[in-house]
Amino acid sequence: MSGFVARVRHDDSPGAGSEFDQLVESAAKRWAAIDSLLPKPSPPRPSGYPLLTVSDGLGSPVATGTMLYSWYQPGDVGRTWGVSDQHWLTPVVGGPEPEAALDSLLTSWRDQLEQLPTGTGSESAALVTWPARDICGVLPLQRHGLQPQRVLAARGHRRGVPPSLPPRDVTIRLAEMRDLPDVVGLLMEEHRYEEHFGGVFIQPETPEQTRRVVMRALGRTPSWIWLAERGGRPVGLVWVSPPERARWAAPLVSTSPAAHIGYGMVTASERGRGIGTALVGYAHQALDSYGVSSTLLNYAVTNPLSGPFWSRMGYRPLWTTWEIRPALAMR
Structure with a gap:
């Protein structure tokens, strides 16, 4: 994990070119091996927020995280389903050490949250949705204080x-x-x-x-x-x-x-x-x-x-x- 380098990108097209192709393919192979119902992960796309990246010692990306902020004011329908300030991270993690790469990505995300001027008070939450069978993510998420809150469950035809x-x-x-x-x-x-x-x-x-x-x-x-x-x-x-x-x-x-x-x-x-x-x-x-x-x-x-x-x-x-x-x- 000490050999990983985390950085923040502010460009308009973070997924452009082939820079992330190998990362997405690595994550896709892991997902396909553990759960046939998982879709292929999508490359990072512009969201209006910084893109977090983690690279190995050779400079190749081994993890990315797209940040998203949702705010619900009093009276909004979404306020029934969560706290008012919601900070989401959509990770794509690959490489030979996905647990360490995710750990580094979460550390970088925490650093970014600390720099925000507003939206991180008592009515805020940090949220990550992670494949249920991708167990390499469990320990990093726990180490950073996150706890499993909700499950999206699936049923196949006639099951x-x-x-x-x-x-x-x-x-x-x-x-x-x-x-x-x-x-x-x-x-x-x-x-x-x-x-x-x-x-x-x-x-x-x-x-x-x-x-x-x-x-x-x-x-x-x-x-x-x-x-x-x-x-x-x-x-x-x-x-x-x-x-x-x-x-x-x-x-x-x-x-x-x-x-x-x-x-x-x-x-x-x-x-x-x-x-x-x-x-x-x-x-x-x-x-x-x-x-x-x-x-x-x-x-x-x-x-x-x-x-x-x-x-x-x-x-x-x-x-x-x-x-x-x-x-x-x-x-």
């Missing part, structure tokens, strides 16, 4: 438990516009539960923002929101974004088309009765018939229910988001 019927007195159907209050109520219950794991921050605007998003979804045919009811009372739902509404997810996985499950929940008093399994079964049947190759979803690492449940449903970690708050707590 998971076979479809099952709901309990006898439970019905499952596609939600319609008349279900707007019930769907919003279930989602707000889910938001309140997720607050316990530090990834959701309910704002005064969150209920109304949720209502508007749900109303748009219910205005489509089909809504891709399945609602479970017991005796006419809503007890759970699963909300799917099909490929045409989940284009942001396509670059995160090697197979296509890709869909995303935004919510899958059962109200607390009804858990453990097979309702969630039946709901997801309905969604999976629709996705498999639609020709979806990969279905993605997110859950908090510390949520004691999500990981075991989604694993049974055929999902496994693809990416892990590591985080530290505030950003300057990074070592």
Whole structure:
């Protein structure tokens, strides 16, 4: 690691030419060997922020990191899903010593964060998304104080438990516009539960923002929101974004088309009765018939229910988001 040299680039086209081709190819080979669902890493592109690079003793890049800053002011929808000041690093790490190269890259990033005039106070975070099976990144991320916060999990075509019927007195159907209050109520219950794991921050605007998003979804045919009811009372739902509404997810996985499950929940008093399994079964049947190759979803690492449940449903970690708050707590 002492032979590596870290530097900061401010040019307009950091990925131009062949300077990073060998680095990207090295990272791509490692990813392909450890996880066939990972996409090929992209070369660094201009982002308006400095590009961090780490070179070996011969001057060849062994790691790059694209910096990105996101700021959410009060009232923004994104404020529900994270702290107001978010500093992201997108790393591409190759070479024969990827653990040491990442360690050096994170040190350089920490130095850059220290030089920022604003945005690193108590309501800030430093975040890195890293392939879940690329274990060479675990120790460097831990050494710099970051901890795994969220998982993006993936399910292949027709993976998971076979479809099952709901309990006898439970019905499952596609939600319609008349279900707007019930769907919003279930989602707000889910938001309140997720607050316990530090990834959701309910704002005064969150209920109304949720209502508007749900109303748009219910205005489509089909809504891709399945609602479970017991005796006419809503007890759970699963909300799917099909490929045409989940284009942001396509670059995160090697197979296509890709869909995303935004919510899958059962109200607390009804858990453990097979309702969630039946709901997801309905969604999976629709996705498999639609020709979806990969279905993605997110859950908090510390949520004691999500990981075991989604694993049974055929999902496994693809990416892990590591985080530290505030950003300057990074070592």
